[in-house]
Amino acid sequence: MSWHRTSRKYHKWLMLFVGLQFVIWSISGTYMVILDIDYIHGDTLVTDKQISLKSGQVNYSMAKLYIEYPKAKNVELTNMLDTAVYRFKDSENKYLLSADTGKSLLPLSEADAVKVAKYLYEDANVAISQVSLISENPPFELSARHLPVWRIDFDDFASPSFYISVNSGELVTKRHTYWRLFDWMFSFHVMDYVEEDPSNKLLLLVSIFALIASLFGVVLTYFRVLKPKKRRAV
Amino acid sequence: MKLIKSLHKWLSVLVALQLLVWLGSGLFFNLMDHSKARGNEYRIKAPESVAIEHERLLEPSVLLKRQTKNVNSIKQIKLLDQPYYLLNHSRGLYDHFYNEYTLLNAHTGKLKVIDDVMATKLAQQTYGGNAAISSSNKISSPFDDFPKEKNAAWQINFDDELNTSVYIDASSGRLVGHSNDDKRFADFFFMLHFMDYGTVGGFNNWQIIFFALLTLLFCITGFIWTLELLIEGRYKTSRES
Structure with a gap:
């Protein structure tokens, strides 16, 4: 058989098995390159508030803090909901105290979680559609190490959700429809169909056959585009 | 159908090289030592x-x-x-x-x-x-x-x-x-895969969007062609194909 005929045969047969994955690669790849990654990661959902601390807000001293929490590490005086707070941790827990009174603001109440979510969300006028406490069985998009969290769903374009930690008061992650879809697209792109297979033999095998099939395709392009007359001769 | 086949043929000229780069670099990601690539x-x-x-x-x-x-x-x-x-x-x-x-x-x-x-x-x-x-x-x-x-x-x-x-x-x-050099070597393949020739560390650039759209059309026309061959009974295990 000539190169031309051989290539046609193998291109045709290999593509019967890997052609669908080519379609999946190109759809998921196109999706991922077109949507801006910073938008996907929800960077546009949160405000970048620059709020100046005032010394008058701080009536609970650092010295007192260390007396009450001698194992405190990485103490940070910062802002939450326009009031000064201390954030720190020890070897086990995270802490959040009012810098005015020294009172602990944890575990974060539902009302405070809603306030924090509204405060961080880029549009102050958006309504919250649902608030739920997740203590076990986290959804696909949330790592179990963040539990327990408050999930705050906003009534806005692309159904954004904020996940706010009960034990630290921090925004641990966020999601919206296009990010959720992106996660799926990525899984399809790397053929992550079989869970718990880090070596991903399926992707390796399909990639190799896809490469071979494509090389036969290149031979076909050569014969049909650059040497179209030869085609008659075969 | 003629249009589909013609599109597939001419698109192949445009995307062939990039497609091979994508497949080759993709294969590299699969085979590379991920812990070394972190630097x-x-x-x-x-x-x-x-x-x-x-x-x-x-x-x-x-x-x-x-x-x-x-x-x-x-x-x-x-x-x-x-x-x-x-x-x-x-x-x-x-x-x-x-x-x-x-x-x-x-x-x-x-x-x-x-x-x-x-x-x-x-x-x-x-x-x-x-x-x-x-x-x-x-x-x-x-x-x-x-x-x-x-x-x-x-x-x-x-x-x-x-x-x-x-x-x-x-x-x-x-x-x-x-x-380190292991990471830089892996980064080179990411640059190729993402067509990130300005090395901004991302994949949202116009050249990749352009080629992604062409490739999408290329793959869909190829897929339709394959379906047609199947429907017409052109997949036979005998030698005559």
């Missing part, structure tokens, strides 16, 4: 330093009174066993976004500027290899090893077989990361 061959956790004498710490409220600039936050940190306060004046969404800091000695309140000597010591704390330092430079962003970093950094180069470079945020002392 952390010699990275170690900086040793747990001595406990700070918190009785001697200045009160943050005192520092606030002295500051004329806007202060978003004051963080008590330790660098080379010495406590400091890190004042943030302009906060980015992430550490690697643009941030503006002042570093103050937490006992005296004296301004500390991270110089060559300090940056070198900070880098050495995170380096587990035996090699000596070959050079250190203060560089502004963007830099090739960490294209998404937006802050100026100290680049500390080690004279090992992997040409390890350690990056320390020049204003906060934060470890930006380690890089």
